[in-house]
Amino acid sequence: MTAEPLRIHAAPWVVPVCGPIIANGGVAFRNGMIVAVDLLPRLQQRYPLASVVNHPAAALTPALVNSHVHLELSHLAILAATPFAGSFTDWITRLLQLRDTLGAAGGPAEQAALRVAGQLYASGVSVLADIGNTLIGSNLADTFPGTLFPFKEYLGLAERTLAKNFTRLQSEPDHALCSGHAPYSTHARLLQQLKSRAATLGHVFPIHTAEPVAENEMIRHGRGEMVEFVKARGFWDDSFQPLTNGSGGSIRYLHQLGLLDARTLCIHAIHVDREEIRILAGQGAKVCLCPGSNQYLGTGKAPVAQYLEHGILPALGTDSLASNPELSIWREMQLLAAAHIEVDPALVFAMATRGGAEALGVGDRLGTLEPGKEADLLRVPVPMHKTTPAQVYNHLVTTGSALAAQRLQD
Ligand SMILES: [Zn+2]
Structure with a gap:
C-alpha cells in the first residue's frame, strides 16, 4: 500500500x-x-x-457503539410511540401480537430496519450489535458502512424444543453469530451449548439478563409472572431448575451454568445484587445498559455506580423501536446521565465508545x-x-x- x-x-x-x-x-x-x-x-x-x-x-x-439493537423490530415502532404502564409480559404479548399482524419479515420490516441502521450510522454509530430471528440483520451487515454484528437469536424453554435447536445450531456455519434470548425463555442446556460454541469460535455471546424484576423470582423459586407467561404459551414443562439456595438472580444462575466470561455480554443487567456484580467482575463478563428501553418499559434502573466501583465499564444499547421511542446512543447517554447524576460524565461517554468496543471484541481497533x-x-x-x-x-x-x-x- x-x-x-x-x-x-x-x-x-x-x-x-x-x-x-x-x-x-x-x-x-x-x-x-x-x-x-x-x-x-x-x-x-x-x-x-x-x-x-x-x-x-x-x-x-x-465513533459510537450501539451494543444492543433489534433492527428487525423497527417496523413495530407504533408500540413504543405512546407511554406504557403495563407489566413486562403485557408488553411481550403486545409485541408478539403486533408482529403477527404486521409480519416478522418482508418489505416493510426490511425497509424500516434499513432506515434505522442508516439513522444510527448517520448519528455517529460505527458498530452495531443486532439480534434477530430473521435474515434482516445479516442482510444489512453486508451493506452497513461500519461494522454490524448480526446475531441469530435462539430460544426455547421446554425440553421438547432442545433437539430441534441443537440440530439447527449444529448446521450453523462457523461465521454465524448466535445468541440466547434470556434465562426465562431459553433452556439451560441450550444456553450452555450456545455459549460453548461461541467460546470455541471466539464469538461474543449476548443474552438478555435480569431485565424484568419478575425474572429473578423465576430464577430463585421457579414461579411468578414469567412462569405464568411461559405456561400460558404452552412452553412450561417443569424442566426449569431454579437456583438451589434461593438467593441471587440471573447472574448467579448464568454463573452456575458456566456461561460467564469476558466474551459474555449481559444485556440490561438491572436487577443484580452486589455479590452478582462481584461475580461479573471476577469473570470479566461484560454488561450492556439500555436506559431508554428500561425507562419506557418501567423495568428499573441498573446499579451503574456499583458496576463502575467494581471496575466494570458497561456498554450502551438502544434496544429496539418496540421498547424505545427513539434509537440514539446520544439519547441513551443523556438518559443515563440524568438518572445517575453521581456518575462522572466522562465515564458515561466512555460507555458509549470504549465500553461498547470492548464488549463487542473490537476494542483493539475502535472505541x-x-x-x-x-x-x-x-x-x-x-x-x-x-x-x-x-x-x-x-x-x-x-x-x-x-x-x-x-x-x-x-
Ligand atoms: Zn433486546
Whole structure:
C-alpha cells in the first residue's frame, strides 16, 4: 500500500477517551489509521509537512457503539410511540401480537430496519450489535458502512424444543453469530451449548439478563409472572431448575451454568445484587445498559455506580423501536446521565465508545483515539463558552441527539 501523506484533524477539544481531554489538540492519521494524538503544536513540530484540517468550535471523539439493537423490530415502532404502564409480559404479548399482524419479515420490516441502521450510522454509530430471528440483520451487515454484528437469536424453554435447536445450531456455519434470548425463555442446556460454541469460535455471546424484576423470582423459586407467561404459551414443562439456595438472580444462575466470561455480554443487567456484580467482575463478563428501553418499559434502573466501583465499564444499547421511542446512543447517554447524576460524565461517554468496543471484541481497533486504531472520528459541535474538559464532557452527554455529530471522512 502506498503511504498517503500524513494529515491532522485539529480542534479546540480532542476526546481520546483512553486519556484526558486535550485542549487545542489534534489527531494525526494516515491510510485511515491513527498515528498520534497530542497537542496540535507538538504534532505540527513532529510532522511539519502534515496538512492540518481545523474544526473550530468542536470536539473530536471516537465513533459510537450501539451494543444492543433489534433492527428487525423497527417496523413495530407504533408500540413504543405512546407511554406504557403495563407489566413486562403485557408488553411481550403486545409485541408478539403486533408482529403477527404486521409480519416478522418482508418489505416493510426490511425497509424500516434499513432506515434505522442508516439513522444510527448517520448519528455517529460505527458498530452495531443486532439480534434477530430473521435474515434482516445479516442482510444489512453486508451493506452497513461500519461494522454490524448480526446475531441469530435462539430460544426455547421446554425440553421438547432442545433437539430441534441443537440440530439447527449444529448446521450453523462457523461465521454465524448466535445468541440466547434470556434465562426465562431459553433452556439451560441450550444456553450452555450456545455459549460453548461461541467460546470455541471466539464469538461474543449476548443474552438478555435480569431485565424484568419478575425474572429473578423465576430464577430463585421457579414461579411468578414469567412462569405464568411461559405456561400460558404452552412452553412450561417443569424442566426449569431454579437456583438451589434461593438467593441471587440471573447472574448467579448464568454463573452456575458456566456461561460467564469476558466474551459474555449481559444485556440490561438491572436487577443484580452486589455479590452478582462481584461475580461479573471476577469473570470479566461484560454488561450492556439500555436506559431508554428500561425507562419506557418501567423495568428499573441498573446499579451503574456499583458496576463502575467494581471496575466494570458497561456498554450502551438502544434496544429496539418496540421498547424505545427513539434509537440514539446520544439519547441513551443523556438518559443515563440524568438518572445517575453521581456518575462522572466522562465515564458515561466512555460507555458509549470504549465500553461498547470492548464488549463487542473490537476494542483493539475502535472505541478510543490512540495510535494504531482506526481513524474513525466524530466532529461534535461544542459552544465556545465551554471552557473546561468537565464542561465538554457534560455537554457531550447531556445534550442528546441534538448534538448533530458528523463523521469525519479520512
Ligand atoms: Zn433486546
